[in-house]
Amino acid sequence: MEFDKKPLTVEQQIQLLKDRGMDIPEPEKASLFLTNISYYRLSAYWYTFLESPKSNHVFIAETTFDKVLNTYVFDRKLRLLIFDEIERIEIALRTKLIYEYCLEFGNNWYENKSLFKGKDTYYYKLQELLISEMNKTSEVFIRHYRKKYSNPANPPAWMALELASFGQLSMLFKNLKPNQARKRVSSHFGVDEMVLESWLESLSYVRNACAHHMRLWNRKLPKTPIVPKNPTFKWLEKNPYSRDENKIYLTLSIIGYLLARISPGNSFSKKISSLLSDFPEIPIHYMGFTQSWQEESLWSR
Numbered sequence: 124m125e126f127d128k129k130p131l132t133v134e135q136q137i138q139l140l141k142d143r144g145m146d147i148p149e150p151e152k153a154s155l156f157l158t159n160i161s162y163y164r165l166s167a168y169w170y171t172f173l174e175s176p177k178s179n180h181v182f183i184a185e186t187t188f189d190k191v192l193n194t195y196v197f198d199r200k201l202r203l204l205i206f207d208e209i210e211r212i213e214i215a216l217r218t219k220l221i222y223e224y225c226l227e228f229g230n231n232w233y234e235n236k237s238l239f240k241g242k243d244t245y246y247y248k249l250q251e252l253l254i255s256e257m258n259k260t261s262e263v264f265i266r267h268y269r270k271k272y273s274n275p276a277n278p279p280a281w282m283a284l285e286l287a288s289f290g291q292l293s294m295l296f297k298n299l300k301p302n303q304a305r306k307r308v309s310s311h312f313g314v315d316e317m318v319l320e321s322w323l324e325s326l327s328y329v330r331n332a333c334a335h336h337m338r339l340w341n342r343k344l345p346k347t348p349i350v351p352k353n354p355t356f357k358w359l360e361k362n363p364y365s366r367d368e369n370k371i372y373l374t375l376s377i378i379g380y381l382l383a384r385i386s387p388g389n390s391f392s393k394k395i396s397s398l399l400s401d402f403p404e405i406p407i408h409y410m411g412f413t414q415s416w417q418e419e420s421l422w423s424r
Contacts, residue, residue: 131162133154133157133158133162134154136157136162137150137153137154137157140153140182140188143180143181143182144181144182144183144184144186145169145172145182145186145187145188145191146185146186146187146188147187147188148187149188152188153188156188156192160195164195165191165192165195167338168191168192168194168195168198168338169182169186169191169194171194171341171406171409172186172190172191190404193402193404193405194340194405196402197340197398197401197402197405198338198339198340199336200398200401201339201340201371201398202332202333202336202337202339203333204394204395204398205329205330205333205339205374205375205378206330206333206334208378208382208391209289209326209329209330209333209378211382211385211386212326212378212381212382212385213289213292213330215312215381215384215385216289216292216296216308216312216323217284217285217287217292219307219308219311219312220284220292220295220296220308221280221281221284223304223305223307223308224238224280224304225279225280225281226304227302227303227304228304230275230279230280230281231275231277231279231280231283232280233249233253233280233283233284233295234250234275234277237300238299238300238302239298239299239300240298240299240300241298245294245298246298249291249294249295249298252287252291253277253283253284253286253287254277256286256287257269257277257278257283257286260286262285262286264278264282264285265278265282265286268282289326289327289330290327290330290331292323293320293323293324293326293327296308296319296320296323297320297323297324301316310355311384312381312384312385313354313355313356313380313381313384314351314354314355315351317349318349318351321348321349322348322349322377322381324346324348325344325346325347325348325374325377326374326377326378328344328345328346329344329371329374339371340371340405340409340410341370341371341409341410342370342371343369343370344369344370344371344374345369346369347369347373348373348374348377350373354380356380356383356384357380357383357420357421358376358380358421359376359419359421360419360420361413361415361419370409370410370411371410371411372410372411372412372416373411375395376421376422378391379391379392379395379421379422380421392421392422392423395422396417396422
């Protein structure tokens with residue numbers, strides 16, 4: 124089947140939305156946002172406002188451009204909030220991983236092939252990645268090490284792994300063999316190794332979604348994180364997601380749980396509550412929230 128859709132001017136886009144039932148009382152305002160955000164990006168946010176079957180592209184009654192725009196703004200604020208909080212988790216993970224492994228296996232443990240699982244594929248990929256990052260970085264601490272020291276050739280983990288992204292740290296943890304150092308890292312975050320591995324993979328995906336400005340609020344996540352059976356600290360009392368839907372609520376709960384370990388007294392739950400209060404028209408069931416979510420001990424700290 125050949126794709127035969129033609130590009131439309133902003134004026135034509137506005138008229139098409141009107142023809143499909145969207146109320147646009149301020150065309151100039153709509154024109155401004157369609158010019159700077161794009162029709163295609165916003166279409167992901169008006170999808171929930173379509174009548175069934177959605178393939179007919181007819182909006183439900185009283186759908187306005189402002190309602191769609193508010194959904195977009197809410198999603199943007201949610202992504203910024205998540206991105207900021209995951210940064211704390213990333214730094215804590217890097218710190219604990221480096222600390223435990225350096226004390227037990229030495230400064231350059233990341234070059235120790237015996238610490239990695241299975242075949243050597245990931246090990247060599249990691250070495251290639253880190254060396255590539257060190258060769259192109261402008262970070263002063265890497266340049267200083269290479270200028271001053273010749274043995275070992277590469278800097279210690281607390282320098283080298285500063286160049287690793289959250290996704291790379293997640294993959295690193297996943298590919299390390301089980302040992303006491305790995306167990307201590309997991310225990311620090313209040314879950315077992317398998318759960319932490321799953322959580323890091325999920326958080327890596329969500330972080331990348333935030334970094335690339337992808338719609339997040341009602342997205343079905345590609346892989347459900349493992350729900351801990353015996354968490355060390357307060358966890359959700361009710362099933363956080365339905366069997367066939369992977370929603371952001373579970374990820375938010377994971378972030379809240381981990382932040383309670385690394386930053387006691389943090390205001391994450393208050394920030395989430397405040398954001399939802401600012402946008403009361405957002406249907407939280409699309410995110411996986413239950414109506415009584417604030418009664419959960421995880422959120423009512």
